Amino acid sequence: MEVTFLGTGTSQGIPVIGCDCKICQSKNIKDKRLRSSIYIKYNNTNIIIDTGPDFRQQALKEKIKNLDFILYTHAHKDHTGGIDDIRSFNFFLKKKIPIYGNKKTMNQIINDYSYIFKKNNYKALPKLSINYINNEFKTNGILIKPIKVKHNKLDVLGYRINNFTYITDANFISNNEKKKIVGSEVLVINCLQKDKHVSHFNLDEALSIIKELKVKKTYLTHISHNLGLHRETSKILPKNVKMAYDCLKISI
Ligand SMILES: [Zn+2]
């Protein structure tokens, strides 16, 4: 399995518009973060998790030419805002793209982007097939295990595929759902900032979950400028925890 981080930033991205802080002004490309999304290549299948507002430039940058399906974690705009650009894949792959998410996420997408799902023959619209998921399922011969987490009051899905687990936009994981992560070789988990936050894990909370789950290697994502410079914050992390950065590729 090869995982590419298309984006590792929180909803505003880094730099934040109008911000003069040293993180937003940093020249290090590891401090520039588009909105969070990943691209997974596994068993000849190409999967994207979330299509935020930067999806177009992320797909161009990584020269993504194949896409079999999309998994959505939840329907906040920083995770769905690029949905319109899936149509480029419809055009050149000449197929509908299946999208998956829990009921609330899918219904929110249908509502927010209603023009896509209305019955009409306008050819330039994205062609997506909606799939509601609740429990684990198999598609393209791949077993996908959703992990139910909380983003303040909102139900969000993390995903485990083989020994890789991706969790974003969470600030609570129940013991039952934690069991589904145990045994992963690589975990990606959201870590917004050092201070406590109402809907995201902060650094202390993310590190305590990582310790509890005993995952071999973890990457932090959905990072805000309040987590500090990549170079400085990386130094205070345990050996098995890294800050992800845009365009990072890992093999599992
Ligand atoms: Zn988000």
Ligand SMILES: [Zn+2]
């Ligand atoms: Zn800033």
Ligand SMILES: [Zn+2]
């Ligand atoms: Zn969110």
